[in-house]
Amino acid sequence: MRLLIHDRSEEFSQTMKGKFDQVIYADGKYAPCQGCFHCWTKSPAACEMKDALQEICRVIGQADDLTIITENWYGGYSPAVKNLLDRSIGTSTPMSTYRGREMHHTLRYGKHHQWRVVVYGDTTDGEKKTWALTAKKNAINDGFQQSEVSFVTDLNELEANAL
């Protein structure tokens, strides 16, 4: 399954539908993660907060290829996208293991193919290096075998870069 997560607009979602199996617009209209771990222990793979992100980990868990379009915020994801990712830790289980020579949680949905990030907005060289590291770590954390980051300065190029 090819999944696109972006922080652009509803209109952008409409443009991208049909080009991906599922398109999610991170509109930021939801609560941030409270760090309760209930999506691991009390109600596995479901957040206790009953909003649009309650089952987001199950959606990401189905993705073979994940593409994220996000504005650059200090070399990291925009708050809306980061909020979505913070709420998706149910893609893993509470039990731990080694992956990439580091401690990580075991994967609920097994291995995936590619974690791609398309970054737009003013991005410094230092931030670009941070992006490469973050995407690599995200991919290891969530069991994706590859990671890739690209940077877009012209918003009209977003669609072409995402495909």
Add this chain to the structure above:
Amino acid sequence: MKTVLIDCSPKKKLSASGFIAGFTSLFVMGEKKKEKLRTKADWSRVLDAVADADNVVFSMPLYVDGVPSHILPFLKEMELRRRENSPDMNVYVIANNGFIEGKQNEPLMQTMEHFCERSGIRWGGGLGIGGGVMMNVMRIMLLVYLALAVFRFVAAGILGSWQAGPWIVFGKQTAAILLLCCGIIAFDIWLACRINQRKEYGKHYTRIMLPSFVFILCADLFFIILSVIQGGIFRGWFSRKKPTRMTN
């Protein structure tokens, strides 16, 4: 010199970030202020507190290899305000994560460094702590050990023999906990010294002093106990649950 220590955890209580911020403040000199940054309602209070601060210490958990999402808009607001003023502020970061390797906090540290660059604030450096969650477990254990020592001491006294035995046991237990946390304590005191001198600390990573395979066993046990307390165990812990409704 004014130092503001901000607990950036979304948790209302038992936050490891808050505990570490509080511990750090013990060694920071001058005027100190501890703040909690959970929601947007906290913004104006925290922004007022940092407006005339010489040092700001962000203590935060690592969420998905980065800064927790609820902190990012606050940083943007702080950047906008600091651009309007002429900042003479040092920002330090203490990041803690649930994995054993403190080094896993590196992307978060870099993000905070970029925040400083864009805001024209001086980056003072950061301390990344692996196994920070265990600090919470240890402080609770310390209180339990203390309560047991008091109980044994009083119980033995009532039976007619006041003995030092319970306190010797408590001393050994405390020493064991301090040993496990010695890296964190040492690096944290060093950080506080650099804050006091208003000098750059650099980036340092430390951890709970346990072999990683032992820490993994402890973490697994922690979640099993947590699950039992929350009403049951293994309720689909490993099952590949599918979405029951559409997201967007």
